[in-house]
Amino acid sequence: MLILLPPSETKRAGGAGVPWDASRLALPELTPIRESVIEALVALSDDPDAAARALKLGPKQRGEIEVNRALRTSPTMPAIDRYTGVLFDALDAASLDASARQWLGEHVLIHSAPFGPVGALDPIPSYRLGAGIRLPGLASQRQLWAGPVAAALDRYARGFVLDLRSEAYVALGAGPAKRSAYVRVLTRAVHGQTRALNHFNKNAKGRLTRALAESGADLSDAAQFMEWASGAGFETDRDGDAIALIVPHAENLLTAAPKDR
Template sequence: MLVLLPPSETKRPGGEGMPLDLDALFLPALRAPRETVIDALVALSADEDEAARVLKLGAKRRHEVADNAALRTSPTVPAVDRYTGVLFDALDAATLDASARSWLGRHVAIHSAPFGPVGALDGIPAYRLAAGTSVPGLPALRRVWADATRDALERAAPGFVLDLRSEAYAALGPVPAGVPSVYVRVVTEGDGGAVRALNHFNKHAKGALTRALAASGAQVDSLDDLLVWAGREGWIIRPQAAGEVSLVV
């Protein structure tokens, strides 16, 4: 199984790992678009004011221009530890034991805007770039990433894919049609069984679900396996339209 997570806008600074090694990242076939996006971000960072405008950075976040300027040379940390925010706080990967972290490394990828999907334990630097940002010198990020990521995923033959990404990041790398997958929508049920989608708690639920999968060492190779695991572990997951499930919280 491959679990696809969205990134977070907020990230831990610094790091102790070696600088970014594109050849060591998940889906090494994406090296060319990775190089293209990194080059464009580094070039943009030469003009701090323009970079701050493009990246929509206020005064307190302008230091992130320097993060982009140093993408190739700054220290790295595992991606799952780099990101902060609601989803990654709920996942809380730093408190998982070695076996669960190893599970994350084998089964989880985080879909970043500058690097595409990276493995949970792949070392990445701090950066600033969102899925919807238009970077000078680049076509829309969807045009940079979508076909290349779909092809790379198809070649990687990941088996069953559990897609927990936001729609913006799913658009940057659609799961190939021939790969069995489900897209997860987080919902809650009110009185009378009325169902509504969640926003803030959507991220928390996805992080908690990923943590539970890792902590249990889940062996999931199909939707049926996922439903069996969910029933055993106390999660409510219901099939919906073709290719989608609801996570009820």
């Protein structure tokens, strides 16, 4: 079983790991693309005004340019600990025991913009780059990543793939078509109908991933996942080719999380 998570715009600073090394990341066949993106991102930092425009940074965010400038030399930490925000706060990987964290390392990839999908425990530095940003001198991220990432995921995934990414990151490399299930988070309103969630969908995905890690589940298909989810207290349903993860209206209010920092 493999879980694909999106990244977060917000990240924890610092780290105790050695500087970034492409050879320490999952999916090593993506190294040439990773290197070209990192090179372009670091080079862009030499022109702060151009970097602010390209990365769509406001005046209070310009410190992110220095973060990118130091990308090759700054300390690293496991990807699952690097990201903050609603999904990763709900997952709260730092509070998991060693076996649950090992499960994350074996079963979770986080799809970053500069590195592509990386293992949950792969060491990465802090950075600033979103999925929709086109770096000077490079093709669009979709053109760079989509084909190679899809091929790499097809080789890497040994079985069922649960895709919790946002559509922006799915566009940068789809999971294996016959073995993947995309998850949409819906809420059940008081009158019983369902509708899509925006902000709170991240909280639900984080809680789901934590529950899977704590259970040590290794599920072989969507049907097994839905059976497991029911036993773990999650409501699911079919939503066309996808799986709907349904958050009851009252639970949606009770589990309201703060906006991404």
